[in-house]
Amino acid sequence: MAPHPMMKRRLLPAMGAALLARPALAFDRTLRIVSPFNPGSLSDIVARGLAQALAPVVGQPVVVENRFGAGGGIGALAAARAPADGYTLFLGMVDVMAVNPFTYRNLAYDPERDFAPVSFVSHIPTALIAGPAKPGIRSFADLVAAAKAEPGALSYASWGVGSTSQLAFERISRAAGTSFLHVPYTGAAPAIQAVLASQVDVMVVPTGAAAAMARNGGTRVLAVASPARQPMVPETPTLAELGLPLSLSLWQAVYVPARTPQPVVAQLNAALREAMRAPAFVEMLRTQAGTPEPGTPEALAEFERGERQAWGAVVRELDIRLE
Incomplete structure (x- = not known):
């Protein structure tokens, strides 16, 4: 028998609340994050911190797979060829996603064609150091x-x-x-x-x-090379203070294979947003002078386009061509 109209009005809000209360994520096996650089690298440190924070959110183990070589291209290609089911994530960095398309003559992957953006992770600002060879x-x-x-x-x-x-x-x-x-x-x-x-x-x-x-x-x-002074080296001026308006960061972001369904991308984005709030992850980034910066796939795609223009111009000016 169909519910009375008044009962429908009472049930609909309750059903909506119940749906909202259900877990948004339904992963049933191990996820992996492909890191395109070697163990101990900045990419590896961030990937492992992210894996530890993401595992309790998705309710499954999250492992890091280091596939390094060719300036990160080996890992990128491996991730691009993975099944587009949301179980393989790729931690892309500025080198792999914004620089390699201009430096390598025959790049085996295309950052725009082969990947779907999920979320930005963090900017890691760079610094200019002088070693003991020139104490003056x-x-x-x-x-x-x-x-x-x-x-x-x-x-x-x-x-x-x-x-x-x-x-x-x-x-x-x-x-x-x-x-x-x-x-x-x-x-x-x-x-x-x-x-x-x-x-x-x-x-x-x-x-x-x-x-x-x-x-x-x-x-x-x-x-x-950051917009503001860094707490880790508070006495060190920014390049902008020195008359060079440059901000140069080793940013990281999460991607999945391009054919991944949009609902899965949305689920991963939500999971990453929650994972990046984990105190241990925040502290890990702090030790690298970074902070969590989760965002939308659309914002990441727009940011990446701007980065390709900026870094590509330098590559062309230096005329760098790698095989």
Whole structure:
């Protein structure tokens, strides 16, 4: 027998409340986050923190799979080819999503065609450091003066040709009207070690790493490439304060294979928003000078387009072409 009209009016709000009370997510097996860089890298640290925060939200284990090589391209391709069912997430970074399309001649994936944006994660601001090789360089002004006195004599390290560490330094150098010798390495760890060992003079690194290196002695943080001063190095000026309006971050965001249904993308976005509120995740990002910045897929797509324009212009100017 059909409910009385008055009963319908009473049932509908109750049914709506019941639906809202149901779990929005219905995952029934392990999820994985593909990290395109090696264990111990910034990407890996963020991916593992995110996995730990996401697991209790989705009610399933979340594992991190490191698929590194080719500037993050190997991991990107693996994630792009994964089943589009919401169980494989990709932690994309600026290198993989905004730089590689311009540096690699035959890129095996297309960031726009092969991925659907889910949510932004965080900006990790970069900082410019000077190592023990040049103890007289105590400030950004010192660095500029030394570089202009002997163009190309000072050296800077990066974690690879065409990497954001190279491109960020070149953006700073060109804005300051200086010239340096580029010394590329095969990763962030050997590049940083080269600076600490006085083999290379300066480098752009994540602000968290810069603060740790300065605490341990031997390096000075000359500037931060962020909109505001960073609490980890509060005495260090921003590039904008020094007359260079540049903000250069190693941002991360979550993507899924392009064919993933929109309802699944929406579920993952909601889960990530909740996960990024976890105190442990917030603290992990704080140690890297970042904060959680969840957002909509549409906002991430728009941001990414702007980043490609900015970094692509530098790649074209330097004429970097990788196989």
